[in-house]
Amino acid sequence: MTQRHLDRLLHPQSVAVFGASDKPARVGTTVWRNLVAGGFKGQLAPVNPRLAELDGVRCHRDVAALPFTPDLAVLCTPPHTVAALVDELGRRGTRAAVIVTAGLTPQQKQATLAAARPHLLRLLGPNCIGVLSPHAGLNASFTQANALPGELALVSQSGALLTALLDWANTERIGFSHLISLGEHMDVDFGDLLDHLAMDRHTRAILLYIESITAPRKFMSAARAAARVKPVIVVKAGRAAAGMKAAASHTGAMAGEDMVFDAAIRRAGMLRVDTLKELFIAAQTLARFRDNRSAELMVMTNGGGAGVMVADAASALGVKLARPGDALMRRLNAVLPATWSHGNPIDIIGDAPAQRYVDTLNALFDAPEAGAILFAHAPTAIVSSREIAEACAPLIAARPGRVMSCWMGGDTVAPARRCFEDAGIADYETPEEAVRAFALMQTYRRNQAALRQTPTASANAEPDLAGARRIVDAALAAGREWLDEVDAKALLAAFGVRVVATRRVPPTPGAAVAAAREVGGPVVLKIVSPEILHKSDAGGVRLGLQGDEAVRQAAQEMLDQLQGQRPDARIEGFTVQAMAQRPHAQELIVGAHVDAIFGPVLLFGQGGTAVEVVGDRAIALPPLNRALARDLIDRTRVARLLAGYRGRPPAQLDAVCDALIAVARMLADLPELAELDINPLWADEHSVLALDARVRLSAARPSGVAHFAVRPYPSELERHLVWRGRRLLLRPIRPEDEAQHRALLDASDPDDLRMRFFQAPRRMTHDELARLTQIDYEREMALVAVDEHDPTGVSTLGVARLVRDPDNVEAEFAILVRSDLKRLGLGRLLMQALLDYAAGCGTQRIIGYVLRENLAMLALLRQLGFDIRPDEHQPSEIVRVSRELRPA
Structure with a gap:
C-alpha cells in the first residue's frame, strides 16, 4: 500500500x-x-x-x-x-x-x-x-x-x-497545510506522504523531521519526484558519529551514517538543515524567495553596525556581497547624503526618512547587480519603522523574490515586521539569520542543479564481466573474504580502471629478487597476508628498491619484522611491481561501502597513508554519471589541488570521474562486493592509475542493483531489432540524451508537437528537457528508438513514455515519432514495447489523453485494444483512452 x-x-x-x-x-x-x-x-x-x-x-x-x-x-x-x-x-x-x-x-x-x-x-x-x-x-x-x-x-x-513546533509556529504566526505525526509508521511513511503532498494544492513546501528511513528506494523515488515540484526541507536527528565504527577498510571507517544521509538528501534535490529554527527559516525563504537566482547579495541598511554584522556573517558562510556598478553608484549618490557608505553594505544613514528608503530601493531594483537585496533596519526615534514599512512594502511586493528583510528589535518594529510579512516578504529576526537563509538558498539551488544537470557520456568500455565473475567465484569458493592485491587489481582492470601491473610470488627473498629482475628498474615490494590489510601500517611495504641486494634485504627484513610483530599473520607471498614515476600525481582514495540503510555508497577524497587523519572525503549514492561524479569530486578539498597550483598542471578530471563510474558499475554488477578501497589512486594531467587496492567479498550479496537506493539504468530492457532495413536499438532514455532529444523535437513538425503537448510548440528550456530525460526508473519509463546511423543526424527516431502512479494501478502514456517517419509502423512498435513493459511491471491499467483530431493515433490505439471515450474532467476536444492489462 x-x-x-x-x-x-x-x-x-x-x-x-x-x-x-x-x-x-x-x-x-x-x-x-x-x-x-x-x-x-x-x-x-x-x-x-x-x-x-x-x-x-x-x-x-x-x-x-x-x-x-x-x-x-x-x-x-x-x-x-x-x-x-x-x-x-x-x-x-x-x-x-x-x-x-x-x-x-x-x-x-x-x-x-x-x-x-x-x-x-x-x-x-x-x-x-x-x-x-x-x-x-x-x-x-x-x-x-x-x-x-x-x-x-x-x-x-x-x-x-511536532507539538513544540506547533507552539512556536503559532507564536510566529506561521501556518500549515498539514501537520502529520508518523509515530511508528507501520503503514503510512515518508514516501507515501511525499507523493501525496507533492500534488497537494494547499502545500507549497514540505518539512520533514526524520529519525530513520525504513524503505530507502521508495523514499528516494518519492523525494526526487517531490523535490522537482516544490521545496523539501529536512531535519535529520542523529548527526553524532555513532555510526563511525571500526572498519577494516578506510572507506568503511570514513563513510559514516550521517554522511550517507547527507548524500541521499543531496541526490534527491532536497535541502538539509541542522536545527528546527533553520527548518522554518529555510521554509520561509524557499516559499517567498525561491525564484531568486542571484549568487550575490546587496545590502541596504540604516546603520553601519548592522552592515558590519551582515558582512561578517556573509564572510563566514561564503556568501558574496555584490559590488555596485558605476551606474548604480551615480544613482545612489543622487538620492543619498554625502556621508553614505559608498559601497555594499549600503548605509543610507540612521536619520533616513521613508522617501530615502523608497528612492534607494528604486535605484537597486533598476540595477542588474542587485538581484537579491537584504533590507536591514534598526529602529530610531527620528522616523517610525511602521511608516517606513508601509511606504516600502507595496514597492517590494510588486517585485516578488527580490528582497529579504530584517527588522531588528522587538515591540518597536513589530508593526513594521507584520506589514512586510502580510505583503509576502521573507523576514528574519537578525542579520545573521537573514544571511544564513540566503546561504541555505544557495545550497538548495546547487542541489536542484545537480538534480537536473546533463552529464556527458563516460569513456568507459563495457566491462569484462566474465573475467570479473571468475575472480569473485574463485575467491568465494576458496573461502576467501578479502582478495589479495593481484586479484583486487585484476578486478579493477576488468572494469576499465588502469592499474599498476603487479606480480605475486612465494614468500621467499629469492622469489622476490627474480620477479624484480623481470620487472626491471626500481620496484615496490609488498607483503601478502590475509591478516594484514593495511600493509604500510605494519611495515609491509618497501618503495624504490633497486638491484638484487636491496630487494633481497627488504624481503628478509619484512619477514623478520612481521614474524616478531604479527606471529598470527599468515605470510602467503610478496607482490612486486614497477615503481610508478608520476611527479605531478595527486594521491586520491576511491572506495565503496554498504550502508545499513541506503545500501551501496561511494567515497572519494584525498588519499595516502594519512587518509583517515586528513579526513577529506565526500559520499555519493550510485549509480553515477560524469555530472554526479564531478559533483562528488567538487565537494572535497582535494578538488582545488586537482585544478592545478604553483605550476602543477590540472589533473585529468574526466579520468577521475570515469574511475568513480567504474566502481559504481562494480557495485551494480557484482552483488558480492562488500567493501573496496583504491588507495592511492594517482591522478595527473594524463590519466589515473591505481597503485593499491583492497576488496572484500560477501556471499550474502549486499551490493547489486536490488540494494541500490536509486534504481540504475535498466540495461536489461535494451533490445536490438531491424525495422524497415534499419538496425535500431530500443532502450530506456538516459540523462545523456538531452541533446538528441532536443534534436528530435526540433526535427518534428509544429503540428505534431501540438498533438503531443496540447499546446503551441515552443523551444523547451534545459529544465524541461532534463525532466524528460532524467527520469526515475523506479516509477516511470521512456523508451527511445535509436538509429546510430541516421543520415539526418538525429539518432532518436521516437519515444514512448509511461508514468506509473505510486500504487502501480494506473499509468499514463505519451508518444512522439519523428515527423518524417510517421505511418511507417514505428509508433506501433514503440507502443507495443511500452505495453509489454507495463504488463511486466504489474501495472493494471494504461491510460492516455488524445486530441480528437489526432485520427492516426486514435486508429492505432483502437487496433491495440484501447477503449476510447470522452472524459467529463477534460475539455471536449480531448478524449480519454484506456486499456486493462494482464500482468506478465
Missing part, C-alpha cells in the same frame, strides 16, 4: 473517534474536543459504549451502530482492541485510520496490518499524535492547540517535536 486513500486521511468528509471520552486527562477526551474546536465541517461521531452522548453529540456503541461510514477513524482504544476495530472498519468501508494508541506488541501490529490490507485501509501510527489539516478545520490529534492555515506541510516522526 502506498498513497492510496491518503485523501481520506488528510481531507476526510467524516470522522469517528473511538475511545472518545469525557474524563479529564484522557487522550480520547483531548482528541474529541480538538476535533470539535477545530471547526471541522463534515460529520463527526464519538464512539464509546459507556456514554449516550458527549458534549451534546450522540455517542455510539461500536462500528455497526454508526449512522454513517466514516472516511477517517481515530483510534484511542486499548492495544488489544485495535486489530478487531480495523477489521470492522475495513468491512464497513472506512479507508483511513489514525492509531493514536501506544504500546501495540509486534503481534498486534501484524494483526492490524493484516486486517487493513484486504480493504486498502491506510493506517497512520500507532503511537502518534495524530493529524491536522487546518484548511479543512481538521484537528484529529491530541496537540495542545490548533494550527493556523498556511502553505507548509510538516511530517514528523516525533510527536513531542
Whole structure:
C-alpha cells in the first residue's frame, strides 16, 4: 500500500473517534474536543459504549451502530482492541485510520496490518499524535492547540517535536497545510506522504523531521519526484558519529551514517538543515524567495553596525556581497547624503526618512547587480519603522523574490515586521539569520542543479564481466573474504580502471629478487597476508628498491619484522611491481561501502597513508554519471589541488570521474562486493592509475542493483531489432540524451508537437528537457528508438513514455515519432514495447489523453485494444483512452 486513500486521511468528509471520552486527562477526551474546536465541517461521531452522548453529540456503541461510514477513524482504544476495530472498519468501508494508541506488541501490529490490507485501509501510527489539516478545520490529534492555515506541510516522526513546533509556529504566526505525526509508521511513511503532498494544492513546501528511513528506494523515488515540484526541507536527528565504527577498510571507517544521509538528501534535490529554527527559516525563504537566482547579495541598511554584522556573517558562510556598478553608484549618490557608505553594505544613514528608503530601493531594483537585496533596519526615534514599512512594502511586493528583510528589535518594529510579512516578504529576526537563509538558498539551488544537470557520456568500455565473475567465484569458493592485491587489481582492470601491473610470488627473498629482475628498474615490494590489510601500517611495504641486494634485504627484513610483530599473520607471498614515476600525481582514495540503510555508497577524497587523519572525503549514492561524479569530486578539498597550483598542471578530471563510474558499475554488477578501497589512486594531467587496492567479498550479496537506493539504468530492457532495413536499438532514455532529444523535437513538425503537448510548440528550456530525460526508473519509463546511423543526424527516431502512479494501478502514456517517419509502423512498435513493459511491471491499467483530431493515433490505439471515450474532467476536444492489462 502506498498513497492510496491518503485523501481520506488528510481531507476526510467524516470522522469517528473511538475511545472518545469525557474524563479529564484522557487522550480520547483531548482528541474529541480538538476535533470539535477545530471547526471541522463534515460529520463527526464519538464512539464509546459507556456514554449516550458527549458534549451534546450522540455517542455510539461500536462500528455497526454508526449512522454513517466514516472516511477517517481515530483510534484511542486499548492495544488489544485495535486489530478487531480495523477489521470492522475495513468491512464497513472506512479507508483511513489514525492509531493514536501506544504500546501495540509486534503481534498486534501484524494483526492490524493484516486486517487493513484486504480493504486498502491506510493506517497512520500507532503511537502518534495524530493529524491536522487546518484548511479543512481538521484537528484529529491530541496537540495542545490548533494550527493556523498556511502553505507548509510538516511530517514528523516525533510527536513531542511536532507539538513544540506547533507552539512556536503559532507564536510566529506561521501556518500549515498539514501537520502529520508518523509515530511508528507501520503503514503510512515518508514516501507515501511525499507523493501525496507533492500534488497537494494547499502545500507549497514540505518539512520533514526524520529519525530513520525504513524503505530507502521508495523514499528516494518519492523525494526526487517531490523535490522537482516544490521545496523539501529536512531535519535529520542523529548527526553524532555513532555510526563511525571500526572498519577494516578506510572507506568503511570514513563513510559514516550521517554522511550517507547527507548524500541521499543531496541526490534527491532536497535541502538539509541542522536545527528546527533553520527548518522554518529555510521554509520561509524557499516559499517567498525561491525564484531568486542571484549568487550575490546587496545590502541596504540604516546603520553601519548592522552592515558590519551582515558582512561578517556573509564572510563566514561564503556568501558574496555584490559590488555596485558605476551606474548604480551615480544613482545612489543622487538620492543619498554625502556621508553614505559608498559601497555594499549600503548605509543610507540612521536619520533616513521613508522617501530615502523608497528612492534607494528604486535605484537597486533598476540595477542588474542587485538581484537579491537584504533590507536591514534598526529602529530610531527620528522616523517610525511602521511608516517606513508601509511606504516600502507595496514597492517590494510588486517585485516578488527580490528582497529579504530584517527588522531588528522587538515591540518597536513589530508593526513594521507584520506589514512586510502580510505583503509576502521573507523576514528574519537578525542579520545573521537573514544571511544564513540566503546561504541555505544557495545550497538548495546547487542541489536542484545537480538534480537536473546533463552529464556527458563516460569513456568507459563495457566491462569484462566474465573475467570479473571468475575472480569473485574463485575467491568465494576458496573461502576467501578479502582478495589479495593481484586479484583486487585484476578486478579493477576488468572494469576499465588502469592499474599498476603487479606480480605475486612465494614468500621467499629469492622469489622476490627474480620477479624484480623481470620487472626491471626500481620496484615496490609488498607483503601478502590475509591478516594484514593495511600493509604500510605494519611495515609491509618497501618503495624504490633497486638491484638484487636491496630487494633481497627488504624481503628478509619484512619477514623478520612481521614474524616478531604479527606471529598470527599468515605470510602467503610478496607482490612486486614497477615503481610508478608520476611527479605531478595527486594521491586520491576511491572506495565503496554498504550502508545499513541506503545500501551501496561511494567515497572519494584525498588519499595516502594519512587518509583517515586528513579526513577529506565526500559520499555519493550510485549509480553515477560524469555530472554526479564531478559533483562528488567538487565537494572535497582535494578538488582545488586537482585544478592545478604553483605550476602543477590540472589533473585529468574526466579520468577521475570515469574511475568513480567504474566502481559504481562494480557495485551494480557484482552483488558480492562488500567493501573496496583504491588507495592511492594517482591522478595527473594524463590519466589515473591505481597503485593499491583492497576488496572484500560477501556471499550474502549486499551490493547489486536490488540494494541500490536509486534504481540504475535498466540495461536489461535494451533490445536490438531491424525495422524497415534499419538496425535500431530500443532502450530506456538516459540523462545523456538531452541533446538528441532536443534534436528530435526540433526535427518534428509544429503540428505534431501540438498533438503531443496540447499546446503551441515552443523551444523547451534545459529544465524541461532534463525532466524528460532524467527520469526515475523506479516509477516511470521512456523508451527511445535509436538509429546510430541516421543520415539526418538525429539518432532518436521516437519515444514512448509511461508514468506509473505510486500504487502501480494506473499509468499514463505519451508518444512522439519523428515527423518524417510517421505511418511507417514505428509508433506501433514503440507502443507495443511500452505495453509489454507495463504488463511486466504489474501495472493494471494504461491510460492516455488524445486530441480528437489526432485520427492516426486514435486508429492505432483502437487496433491495440484501447477503449476510447470522452472524459467529463477534460475539455471536449480531448478524449480519454484506456486499456486493462494482464500482468506478465
